[in-house]
Amino acid sequence: MVETLERTTDAKPMNGVADGGDSTNMTFIEAINTTLRDEMRADERVVILGEDVGPRGGVFRVTAGLIEEFGEDRVIDTPLAESGIIGTAIGMAINGLRPIAEIQFMDFIHSALDQILNEAARLRYRSNNDFSCPMVIRVPFGGGVHGALYHSQSIEAMFVHTPGIKVVAPATPADARGLLHSAIHDGDPVLFLEHKKMYRSIKGEVPAGDYEAPLGKARIVQEGADVTVVTYGMMVHESQRAIGEVAKETGASIELIDLRSLKPLDTETILNSVKKTGKAVVVTEANGLCSVASEVAATIGEQAFAWLDGPVTRVAAPDVPAMPFSPPLEHAFMIDAEKIGVALRKLLDF
């Protein structure tokens, strides 16, 4: 399974945020791994727990080498029990540690939803600020890797829906480093989403040292005048491919916004862009119903209505379980550059 994931990609690398000479070109997974290592070196309160995170280094190897450096008290191989992983991490956070819990696949997180949504996310509010739960939950998500129904899911919307937890989904190695740094230093629980297809397929420049990408701030990947594409995660790269083809074909000037942070949502950057272009395509590979794309579209409809020159268009997965295994079925389900391109052309023609 993992070997398949490592080989399966057709996405093109994109540039991260370079800051001159003080940076290193690395993959998405290397950026996460080195950031975990640096944060654990800087703060002994930081501990990692999850399934296979120890000597195996995680099924994707995100935590490779950490138990060797930091020992088994700080890199904890847990029993296969997701609710227990999160619940235990909550207790650790309450008693002075800074836990980073890994849920092996987002498809396995459901049994921990009570602990995440009812406990971690509500602890500060329900105690009137007496307690807090500073923890990071790292989760590989996303499809297009032949992961079928239970190794492909993108169910971020239900976390975005719940008050008290923040949700980020970096699309570049630099943002992986910056957002992970911010997440670990945040005072509240943060769900940190790692698109598994990007681990080894996406490379970029990553600044060294304490590089921080603020939670709640989107990134304008490229500027444009005719239409805005808003997306996150792997779909940033699929959208970039689509934009390249459509721009070449039509001459259109297309702006691309990488949300990076799904909550807090950077509505200002989204609205400023749409007020400039008058058109928006919102892309997610998750099921479209009540999705992050729905929220972005609604926000645009409510707050930029007078600037719109066409219908806000969502490109999202259908109301079908993500996602079937056999290649033609997976392809039919999965959002890709081709489907994004169809929506872009249609909206440009409107």
Place this chain on the structure above:
Amino acid sequence: MATETTGAADKAVQRAFAGKTTTENGSSSIHLPLEHVDVGGGALSATVAPPSEGDAGLDHDTLREMYEYVALARALDERMWQLNRAGKAAFIVSGQGHEGAQVGAAFALERGKDFLLPYYRDLAFSLAFGLTAENVMMAALARADDPTSGGRQMPGHYGSRKFNIISGSSPVSTQVPHATGTAYAAKVRGTGQVSITCFGEGGASKGDVHEACNFAGIHKLPVIFFCENNRYAISVPIERQMAIDNVADRAVGYGFPGVIVDGTDVLAVYQVVKDAADRARRGEGPTLVEAKLYRFQPHTSDDDDRAYRDPEEVKAWRDHDPLLRFAQRLLDVGAVDEDSLAGIKDKVRSDVDAATDVAEAAPLPDSATFDHHVYAAQ
């Protein structure tokens, strides 16, 4: 022997102690002096704590203080029911019948240092850990100065950073893995703290209890899993909750001891939890303690227990009320006499009156604060 007694209520009392129940007099219907009962004789693997004797090595001041907490919790609980029926308190979840076990356990711990992760019946436990009658009444009446939640949670959801009482929720047993986590942190940070978490036998059915116990057993964490077995999960009797007699028997599956104790015997619970805490502090790992007891009131102010249990059964257990038993013990060992006992009762009553007066006069929260503290202040 148990079979010689008659009456469903009597049998129900005996069933709580897992068979082999004996009485001093096998012929009458309801008379089970629990200090003479062979508690948990049907245990598969758990050990059965002996009844307490005398003062259990505690000085008389401590015994009187413990009694005062049991009495205060009872009086507060009763007052909250009155306020509910008078339309002043929207909701109450009752711990009457549980107070003795809770106070016995609390006094076995280092209050101010150790962690309590309670559930909604742990009024007496929370008082013994530091919450005051006034604090509790503020929460009952949803006042702004409710220190447990600022009027956000339903009453019964005790919490306080100051007193190391971890705020909990309403879905049962979600706090149990948190205790494993606080214990893990205590172990790796070397703080010497013990965590105790409480849940009912109903809550013991949740997967979180299994996951927490399993993790804690692997790492030999300083945590005590404290099951207050009152025989009912709201309305569902224990026979419909589990196929074995004792929750504590499950401990064998996690590699640590399970201990059954008469939860109406304050000093027996004290001794069991003391042993468990000592064991935890020595680095020997968790203990699962099961206190057999009974809930005298309906589950909450919105429940009617006549639908699912025989009033005679309630009456039978009331004869073994931990409040009354503990008062008698204090008289027996000379820690109180009738006058000083009456003095404690007067003090408790005036504390509850004062707490009620203060809370009733206290302001409700400002509605403009409803969205505060969802996230850390920026």
